[in-house]
Ligand SMILES: NC(=O)C1=CN([C@@H]2O[C@H](COP(=O)(O)OP(=O)(O)OC[C@H]3O[C@@H](n4cnc5c(N)ncnc54)[C@H](OP(=O)(O)O)[C@@H]3O)[C@@H](O)[C@H]2O)C=CC1
């Protein structure tokens with residue numbers, strides 16, 4: 001491994017950040033995809049930035065038959081290969097050799113089955129009296145049983161001088177009943193402030209910066225409300241299909257996979273009231289209030305679709321029903337568009353349009369705030385019949401930028417208006433290097449800051465809001481429309497917004 005440019009934007013983000021307390025991070029699912037592709041690179045980035053103390057240790061647990069050296073070797077080989085073929089999750093170029101080795105020395109491995117009580121006795125011995133975080137990097141069927149095993153073994157008992165925390169991955173439940181059941185089972189063995197329900201969208205710098213943009217500047221807040229906003233659109237469009245996750249996706253679908261978690265987190269960031277402080281409680285209280293004001297969906301406010309064969313970047317791609325692990329008669333949705341209402345004073349009457357889907361024309365995650373037209377149209381003739389709407393777009397992925405679009409006078413004797421766009425690229429102002437997105441979340445968890453993690457009440461409310469749509473899908477009362485891979489999505493999505501609020505096109509329509 002060679003020297004590389006270290007983690008610039010992470011360092012920027014954590015400027016002034018303290019070193020982490022001594023801690024053992026136990027990763028269940030040490031041989032899995034999440035661990036090697038995202039978790040270990042994030043830990044490396046934290047180590048690289050000097051944020052991890054010498055007393056930090058990682059214990060990986062999995063059923064793969066290997067020892068400490070084998071696990072380290074597998075991670076090293078994976079990271080090297082990923083770095084050289086450009087798919088490295090957390091690095092640009094190869095990791096720094098000395099730092100990588102420093103980290104590897106802190107990694108050890110236990111081969112075991114999650115159902116084996118002996119595994120937890122062994123872990124107890126290894127961890128001793130110190131701080132520990134248990135990361136469930138495993139399928140959701142293991143979340144409650146793992147927590148229960150940890151509880152039974154006394155591994156979740158905190159002391160004056162030690163913390164014990166669990167990080168729970170997604171999906172958090174399949175519906176309201178299962179999310180509630182999971183919360184209840186977790187809360188039997190750990191207190192709410194020991195449970196860190198992760199949503200990787202909240203690890204994205206551009207998502208965290210929404211709060212900064214809204215609440216650190218005086219110019220936005222006065223117009224961030226119903227009197228000035230016409231509609232808000234949230235898009236998470238992907239070009240990829242279901243990749244190797246056909247079997248998982250068949251049981252999830254686009255709504256469960258993206259909406260009650262990621263898209264609602266974006267909605268909270270853009271629509272919640274200003275918190276009184278940046279404490280976890282204050283921020284999460286505001287998010288919960290927003291979720292409580294979110295009106296449960298009506299079936300007519302939901303459009304679902306499934307992709308058929310088409311073309312992405314000039315390459316033919318199969319339809320969803322031809323993907324591995326997918327039934328040829330599947331009625332699982334790969335696209336969903338929603339019209340939501342927030343019943344509070346700030347947002348009463350403002351529609352929130354959300355859409356997400358796979359195999360669309362473009363990869364784009366963004367929030368756009370569409371402002372109302374000027375109250376008196378002085379320029380009606382000059383602007384032809386167009387009523388100009390100013391749009392502020394928070395670009396989250398793959399571009400990291402903020403754009404505003406508005407009308408200006410075209411040069412020349414005629415009073416003719418033209419649409420212009422101004423753009424702030426984060427990279428132009430802040431030294432930038434892609435990071436994995438789990439760094440901040442891991443750092444915060446080790447520091448005991450739950451601001452960016454989801455609380456039980458908000459998760460349950462999210463499932464309540466989407467429940468009528470899920471029921472409509474199950475009873476086939478919401479038609480499943482098809483759309484060609486590489487397109488804008490199903491036509492029904494346009495009916496949802498009407499021409500008055502039309503979606504920002506994913507690619508320029510020809
Ligand atoms: N991968 C990703 O990009 C992302 C994943 N997630 C979430 O992270 C979690 C983990 O995902 P991912 O890493 O992809 O899953 P994987 O299936 O790749 O990893 C899970 C690991 O746990 C092992 N395992 C399964 N059962 C047992 C058992 N009884 N005892 C010991 N080890 C066992 C598996 O072994 P074996 O292979 O033999 O079954 C595998 O090595 C999931 O909840 C997922 O939803 C979230 C965001 C992104």
Ligand SMILES: O=C1O[C@H](COP(=O)(O)O)[C@@H](O)[C@H](O)[C@H]1O
Nearest residue numbers: 170200201238257258262365397
């Ligand atoms: O959690 C998930 O998110 C990804 C999209 O995340 P991004 O960070 O790549 O935008 C999605 O592809 C996946 O289906 C879903 O499970």
